[in-house]
Amino acid sequence: MSETAPRTSLSTLQSFIQNAFVAVGMPHEEAGKAAALMAQADLIGQDGHGVSRLPMYIKRIQAGGLNVKPDFKIIEERAATALIDGDNGLGHLVMQNATELAMKKAETTGVAWVGARHSNHAGPASLYAMMPLKKDMIGLYVAVGSANHLPPWGGTEMLLSTNPIAVAIPSGANPPIILDMATTVAAYGKVKTAAQRGETMPEGWMVDKDGNPLTDPSRASEGFLLPIGGAKGYGLALIFGILAGTLNGAAFGRDVIDFNADSKKTTNTGHFILALDIKAFADPKMFKASIDNVWAEMKSSELMTGVSEIRLPGERLAQVTQDRTDNGIPLAPALRETLKELAADLGIAPL
Structure with a gap:
């Protein structure tokens, strides 16, 4: 933007x-x-x-493809785990509910994993990974993307999605470390944003089905996203899809509904959130001071030629957040x- x-x-x-x-x-x-x-x-x-x-x-x-008055239900539960049925509600509300439950459980069990099914697109992964930070917890979130844009490595049929992961770790004097990434080189939301702005995409985001670079976002339907790290990114997309989708009884593979193209069918989107209470492992103040040391070590590393600064995941997020808090959202x-x-x-x- x-x-x-x-x-x-x-x-x-x-x-x-x-x-x-x-x-x-x-x-x-x-x-x-x-x-x-x-x-x-x-x-x-x-x-x-x-x-x-x-x-x-x-x-x-x-x-009629999304329920505005869902009745969330816990359908499986143990001390440190739960599975929520989102009743086809907006993904943001489903995952806020799931994350609050995971945080509550983690206060007793030290770590808690809550999965969700019959949900919908929930926005950026970092929203939910960041929620446990307020309780001195580490958050980890994974979702099955809401449309398939990635084939299995070596194939051409779109059977996988961007399947993002986000991890948020608190620090003391510095912003939290927040990793928020798709298993593809670019999230499909960036493709849609580029199309909306009339911009081209960099080579390496997408290729057509013959393997040629695709840089026109208006032609995105003619190709597919590329995974990060080649076959390794495909492997991550596969595993994340199983953990957030198959394990929860949510859609995965050919069962995923492209919510960009179909507004009526139930998507049955799957997610999971893991909350880890730092107190189960260390004193939170000491841990956050140690993360500040990690910040200092990374930032003080000798720079490669042509590089002006080393940045940590979440650093730009903190800068953008402060700017937009002060000056408004463009x-x-x-x-x-x-x-x-x-x-x-x-x-x-x-x-």
Whole structure:
């Protein structure tokens, strides 16, 4: 996102999203929770997973493909584990519920793993990995992506998704270390964002089915994303899909519904969140001081020629978050126009 684009405050953006959800039947309180998470995605710089996804969510709700009044149920539970049925609710609400449960369990058991099925797209992975930080816990989140854009290594049939992972680790004087990555070179949300802005993609994000570089995001349907590290990225996508999908009784492989193309069918998206209480292993203050030492060691490493700075995962996120907190969230003109049209369709005030 160009930081020179017109900016909107977090509260204004959140109110707009909430009003949109309420307009299509979501209860006010749940709409507020969903809006807070979606606006936070934009606040931390995850533009491909924030308000830009709102028209798609609204379209699914209007088509009957997403339940605005889900009844979340725990269908399997032990001391340190649980499996939640999301009743086809918005993924943000399903995973907020799952993460809160994992944190509560981890306070007693030290570590807790909560899976979810019958969910939907939930935005950026880092949202949920970051939640346990407030309890001096480490968070780890994995999901089956909401559309297949990756074939098994050596194949051409799209049987895998970006299947992201996020890990958040607290520190003391520095920002938390936050790894948020797809198992593909680029998340598909970045492809959609590039198309929305009329930009080209770098070579290495996608290839066509003959293996030729694909740089026009409007032709994304003609090719597929490339995995990180070749066959290793394929392996990660496979394992993450099994753990977040198959293990939970959620969709995986040919069962995954492309929510970009089909607004009516239930996606049965799967996720899991793991919360690890640092107190089960170390004094939190001492641990966070040790992470500060990790920061110092990484940052003080001798630089390669042509490199100006070593950065840690989560460093840019912290910088972007601070800038957007102080100055507002930039929204591209094309996105603003789309949201203006959405507001008119729903009969709500525009941004």
